[in-house]
Amino acid sequence: MTLIGKIVDGEWTTYQRGRNSIPAIKQFQLALRVEEKLSAERGPNNILLGQNLSDSADARAKLAQARAATDQSLSILLQAMRSQEDLWFTPLIANVKATTLNLALARQQVDLLAAKPKSERDADSVSVSVEMMVATVEIFSSTIGSLSNRVILADPQFHDGVESAQLSSRLRDIAGQVGSTFTAPVIAKRPLTPQEIYAFARLTGQADQLYSVIELELRSYYKNPAFKIALDNIRTHYFGDGVDFLNGLFAAGRTSGNYGLSSGDIAAIYVPMMSSIPELRELIVAELIQEAESRNQRAGYFLLATILLGIVAIGIFVMLIRLIRQRVLRPILDATELFVSFANERFETAIPEHLYNDEIGEMLRAIRVLKAHSLDKIRLEKEREELIKRLRASSDTDFLTGLLNRRAFYAQGEQQFGITRRYQRQMVVILMDVDHFKAVNDMHGHQAGDRVLCDVAELCRHERRKVDLLARYGGEEFLLLLPEIDLLQGIAVAEKLRAAIDAHLFQLDDGVVLKISASFGVASFEDDDNLESLIARADQKLYAAKNAGRNKVMPARQVNEFVVA
Numbered sequence: 001m002t003l004i005g006k007i008v009d010g011e012w013t014t015y016q017r018g019r020n021s022i023p024a025i026k027q028f029q030l031a032l033r034v035e036e037k038l039s040a041e042r043g044p045n046n047i048l049l050g051q052n053l054s055d056s057a058d059a060r061a062k063l064a065q066a067r068a069a070t071d072q073s074l075s076i077l078l079q080a081m082r083s084q085e086d087l088w089f090t091p092l093i094a095n096v097k098a099t100t101l102n103l104a105l106a107r108q109q110v111d112l113l114a115a116k117p118k119s120e121r122d123a124d125s126v127s128v129s130v131e132m133m134v135a136t137v138e139i140f141s142s143t144i145g146s147l148s149n150r151v152i153l154a155d156p157q158f159h160d161g162v163e164s165a166q167l168s169s170r171l172r173d174i175a176g177q178v179g180s181t182f183t184a185p186v187i188a189k190r191p192l193t194p195q196e197i198y199a200f201a202r203l204t205g206q207a208d209q210l211y212s213v214i215e216l217e218l219r220s221y222y223k224n225p226a227f228k229i230a231l232d233n234i235r236t237h238y239f240g241d242g243v244d245f246l247n248g249l250f251a252a253g254r255t256s257g258n259y260g261l262s263s264g265d266i267a268a269i270y271v272p273m274m275s276s277i278p279e280l281r282e283l284i285v286a287e288l289i290q291e292a293e294s295r296n297q298r299a300g301y302f303l304l305a306t307i308l309l310g311i312v313a314i315g316i317f318v319m320l321i322r323l324i325r326q327r328v329l330r331p332i333l334d335a336t337e338l339f340v341s342f343a344n345e346r347f348e349t350a351i352p353e354h355l356y357n358d359e360i361g362e363m364l365r366a367i368r369v370l371k372a373h374s375l376d377k378i379r380l381e382k383e384r385e386e387l388i389k390r391l392r393a394s395s396d397t398d399f400l401t402g403l404l405n406r407r408a409f410y411a412q413g414e415q416q417f418g419i420t421r422r423y424q425r426q427m428v429v430i431l432m433d434v435d436h437f438k439a440v441n442d443m444h445g446h447q448a449g450d451r452v453l454c455d456v457a458e459l460c461r462h463e464r465r466k467v468d469l470l471a472r473y474g475g476e477e478f479l480l481l482l483p484e485i486d487l488l489q490g491i492a493v494a495e496k497l498r499a500a501i502d503a504h505l506f507q508l509d510d511g512v513v514l515k516i517s518a519s520f521g522v523a524s525f526e527d528d529d530n531l532e533s534l535i536a537r538a539d540q541k542l543y544a545a546k547n548a549g550r551n552k553v554m555p556a557r558q559v560n561e562f563v564v565a
């Protein structure tokens with residue numbers, strides 16, 4: 001995203017540069033035209049100052065034309081700068097105004113001289129009028145400099161073109177100044193002064209230098225044949241014919257001062273020889289505008305293409321993110337949730353279907369296998385627990401009656417007994433034995449005996465409370481441990497059970513109905529008892545009950561001489 005942003009930003013900057021550089025080049029062009037007009041105005045000035053008052057009408061008309069052209073170019077430039085409404089132009093507008101003011105003063109000087117008869121126009125005054133015009137161009141040069149910088153700032157690639165256009169304009173001005181060197185001497189028909197000789201040498205030297213720099217700056221433009229032609233024209237018409245003409249004047253100025261030509265003649269011959277210079281300048285500027293426009297257009301296309309590509313790239317990126325979310329992240333999150341659910345033994349969450357045969361699909365298949373294994377494992381664990389429970393129950397239980405066996409009775413009875421002793425509570429033990437059971441076996445078979453034992457166990461179960469422990473103590477012997485009751489209550493329980501067995505009709509498989517009885521020994525907890533001693537006392541009383549004739553309840557202590565049955 002950042003990369004796309006940077007690329008679009010770069011293209012936008014290039015596009016903006018192009019947009020800014022086109023008006024900047026056009027303003028620069030307007031300023032160059034002003035400079036050309038300012039330089040060109042010196043020609044008609046020189047012609048007029050070389051004319052007699054009587055035949056100067058034509059020269060005046062030409063000067064008025066040149067001045068109008070200068071004024072028009074200045075006003076077009078001012079208008080262009082003002083229309084920008086940009087404070088950056090404020091000093092430039094001020095400079096144009098200063099140029100205009102100076103130009104007015106220079107023109108005033110020319111007009112003053114031109115109003116005098118030719119014989120009264122002294123050479124110094126003519127030189128001053130030429131210098132004032134030259135100074136006007138100098139003043140204006142800062143506007144050209146600023147506008148050229150503006151173009152280069154807008155797009156540094158235009159540096160060489162801008163500089164060569166500026167130098168061409170300067171070359172035109174210098175060439176004009178070389179010609180103007182002869183205005184005063186020609187009008188006065190005198191040889192050149194040492195200052196004029198020096199000025200001529202200096203200015204022609206400058207013109208040579210400027211031209212070689214222009215050629216260098218324009219090397220990247222050589223591929224355009226129009227440039228080659230324009231440069232050749234300058235070399236032929238200006239540096240060839242023009243310089244030859246100047247050298248002829250200079251030779252006359254160094255010797256006789258007899259130039260054989262008026263200043264008007266000189267201007268008429270020399271000015272066309274310079275015209276190839278502004279032609280080159282216009283060509284350069286036109287090329288700059290064309291280049292800026294095509295570059296701007298290209299930048300616009302690039303910008304558009306970059307934005308479109310950026311949108312496509314963002315679209316692809318978003319689609320990829322969504323695809324990754326949908327095909328990778330979402331399944332991984334789902335898988336994580338599934339793992340958490342499985343870890344908490346919640347298996348109801350459905351495993352999502354994955355449409356693709358990829359790594360995520362593999363993972364979901366593995367989760368499905370894991371779920372099946374986990375469910376199997378849990379089922380096996382449950383079965384195992386169930387089995388353990390059943391095994392424990394069977395090891396604690398008498399296989400025939402389902403009551404506690406003797407071992408289990410002691411394990412649980414010790415616990416119960418411990419509580420009774422610790423908290424000094426009450427407890428009763430009833431030991432019961434079926435009377436003459438051997439006879440049942442003997443008469444009806446062992447299976448019938450088993451049946452009787454099961455019925456007796458059921459009757460005991462019926463009588464006991466939840467807290468009571470009931471166990472098969474031996475073959476036909478049953479034991480009841482009754483917490484929280486006293487001896488009297490225990491006797492009542494035993495009696496109730498005795499009566500129930502006595503009243504019960506034992507139905508055998510072969511249809512025989514039996515009546516049997518049982519004898520009971522009852523003992524209650526005493527301070528120095530342990531479980532064995534308590535049971536032993538109940539056993540003694542059972543023995544006593546047997547001896548007393550069976551089907552009896554015999555308590556360990558005398559309870560108001562209570563003997564039951």
Ligand SMILES: Nc1nc2c(ncn2[C@@H]2O[C@H](COP(=O)(O)OP(=O)(O)OP(=O)(O)O)[C@@H](O)[C@H]2O)c(=O)[nH]1
Nearest residue numbers: 433434435436437438439441446447449450475476
């Ligand atoms: N059917 C059956 N008989 C058993 C079982 N356990 C012990 N017996 C029998 O129970 C009988 C107990 O007989 P005895 O100890 O002589 O006592 P009794 O016949 O009940 O006589 P008294 O106790 O004196 O009234 C024996 O014949 C044992 O074989 C059993 O699980 N099933």
